[in-house]
Amino acid sequence: MAQTSSTSQPVPSGTHHQVSRFVIIVSAIAAIGGLLFGYDTGVISGAILFIKEQFRLDSTMQEFVVSSVLVGSVTGAALGGLLGDRFGRRHMIILAGIIFGLGALLTAFTPNLTILVIGRVIVGVGIGIASFISPMYISEVAPKSIRGTLVFLNQLALTLGILLSYWVDYLFTNVSEGWRLMLGLAIVPALALALGMAKMPDSPRWLIMRNRGGQARKVLHQIRGTQNVDAELEEIHSSLATEGSSQWSDLLKPALRLPLMIGIGLAIFQQVTGINTVIYYAPTIMEFSGLKSAGASILATTGVGVINVLFTIVGSWFVDRAGRRPLLLTSLIGMAISLALLAVSFQLPQLASSLGVAVVIILMLYVASFAIGLGPVFWLLISEIYPLNIRSKAMSVATVANWGANLIVAMTFLSIVNALGRPGAFWLYAVLTLCSVVFTYLLVPETKGRTLEQIQEELKTHHLK
Ligand code: BGC
Numbered sequence: 001m002a003q004t005s006s007t008s009q010p011v012p013s014g015t016h017h018q019v020s021r022f023v024i025i026v027s028a029i030a031a032i033g034g035l036l037f038g039y040d041t042g043v044i045s046g047a048i049l050f051i052k053e054q055f056r057l058d059s060t061m062q063e064f065v066v067s068s069v070l071v072g073s074v075t076g077a078a079l080g081g082l083l084g085d086r087f088g089r090r091h092m093i094i095l096a097g098i099i100f101g102l103g104a105l106l107t108a109f110t111p112n113l114t115i116l117v118i119g120r121v122i123v124g125v126g127i128g129i130a131s132f133i134s135p136m137y138i139s140e141v142a143p144k145s146i147r148g149t150l151v152f153l154n155q156l157a158l159t160l161g162i163l164l165s166y167w168v169d170y171l172f173t174n175v176s177e178g179w180r181l182m183l184g185l186a187i188v189p190a191l192a193l194a195l196g197m198a199k200m201p202d203s204p205r206w207l208i209m210r211n212r213g214g215q216a217r218k219v220l221h222q223i224r225g226t227q228n229v230d231a232e233l234e235e236i237h238s239s240l241a242t243e244g245s246s247q248w249s250d251l252l253k254p255a256l257r258l259p260l261m262i263g264i265g266l267a268i269f270q271q272v273t274g275i276n277t278v279i280y281y282a283p284t285i286m287e288f289s290g291l292k293s294a295g296a297s298i299l300a301t302t303g304v305g306v307i308n309v310l311f312t313i314v315g316s317w318f319v320d321r322a323g324r325r326p327l328l329l330t331s332l333i334g335m336a337i338s339l340a341l342l343a344v345s346f347q348l349p350q351l352a353s354s355l356g357v358a359v360v361i362i363l364m365l366y367v368a369s370f371a372i373g374l375g376p377v378f379w380l381l382i383s384e385i386y387p388l389n390i391r392s393k394a395m396s397v398a399t400v401a402n403w404g405a406n407l408i409v410a411m412t413f414l415s416i417v418n419a420l421g422r423p424g425a426f427w428l429y430a431v432l433t434l435c436s437v438v439f440t441y442l443l444v445p446e447t448k449g450r451t452l453e454q455i456q457e458e459l460k461t462h463h464l465k
Contacts, residue, residue: 020225033130034154038161046169072124081396097194099126108184139383148319155376239453263398269436271405274429311371323448331373338366339430
């Protein structure tokens with residue numbers, strides 16, 4: 001599979017290579033879905049400190065409030081798959097915006113804990129839908145030459161959302177019941193997403209799938225900035241003609257087994273290699289190394305947040321040049337090395353005096369490695385490797401796996417540290433990262449520079465029997 005890259009024929013130039021300014025605007029608006037994904041997952045880390053005081057929560061209840069959003073995300077990811085084809089990518093993103101807004105209002109004005117938890121579950125549903133429909137929409141409108149960069153825009157917005165949430169949390173720390181503002185402010189990007197997408201076009205590929213070829217042509221004129229869209233239309237039509245309509249059970253057909261395995265495998269590896277233990281628990285990991293001050297915590301979270309943003313930008317520069325596979329492999333090897341270094345630092349007490357600084361540097365190396373590859377490339381690849389007629393369902397399955405694995409890691413991290421010790425926990429994540437290197441090396445295809453339809457064609461001829 002890894003070799004499929006060498007066999008592809010480039011599409012004649014002058015057909016659908018144009019990068020219009022409009023396609024960048026369309027992608028940026030859809031990426032507000034990513035911003036909300038990041039904001040709403042990040043904001044709770046600061047808000048929970050005040051919520052626990054106000055509602056007198058013990059640690060079990062705190063975990064419950066924090067993970068309620070993940071339960072909603074699993075549900076939203078499934079819902080997105082059920083409704084995505086019928087209502088279309090654009091309407092699903094508008095729906096996600098409305099759900100985000102509703103959740104923000106409920107959590108901000110909640111009279112009690114029950115409504116707060118319900119509000120967080122609702123926010124989670126929005127995250128679950130947006131997490132895969134935004135990348136899918138962007139991938140379907142993007143010209144092949146910059147599809148990687150445009151889908152990375154969604155992850156960039158996500159990392160900016162996390163950073164913004166840390167900043168908002170910090171800003172409202174001394175405001176009475178400031179947590180309501182922290183959660184409620186998500187209404188602003190939620191409205192921007194819903195209203196912005198209302199003005200954007202439908203995905204041309206979805207329109208063709210729904211037999212609305214005339215509209216698809218108009219949209220392609222608009223987003224390609226040219227009348228010359230016949231070749232692209234023809235390619236989508238003929239690819240769809242060989243696919244027909246799809247059922248959930250089609251996911252089990254031999255031709256789809258490998259892409260499905262790649263999607264679910266990468267989804268699980270993206271989480272079990274530990275990123276969210278760092279995103280959610282960076283201050284705790286810093287405390288393990290003896291840095292306990294509030295300043296150190298802020299340094300840990302903002303440092304992690306800034307590095308996450310910067311290295312996503314670095315990755316976006318490489319993704320359409322070097323390709324998905326080199327980026328993913330470099331990312332995973334960097335993560336494995338940093339996790340092993342983290343484990344070793346916790347293992348050698350003689351390093352104790354300089355441990356604090358070492359842990360900060362290693363954490364940054366780890367986040368940088370994730371940000372250039374595994375973070376964004378997972379969402380990009382699952383938006384590229386499935387045939388149009390089943391894309392929404394297959395992406396939904398991979399996304400449910402991603403959120404399910406996220407939930408399991410969030411719930412088990414502290415118990416794993418207790419059971420295996422600090423070095424043991426990080427060795428475990430390092431070994432899982434090595435497994436994902438092997439998985440990627442053997443199975444993940446290169447999709448750079450091809451149209452979505454060419455990717456389907458190539459995957460068909462290289463599928464596992
Ligand atoms: C992952 C999230 C993670 C985020 C961090 C995303 O690609 O799916 O689980 O929190 O990256 O930037």
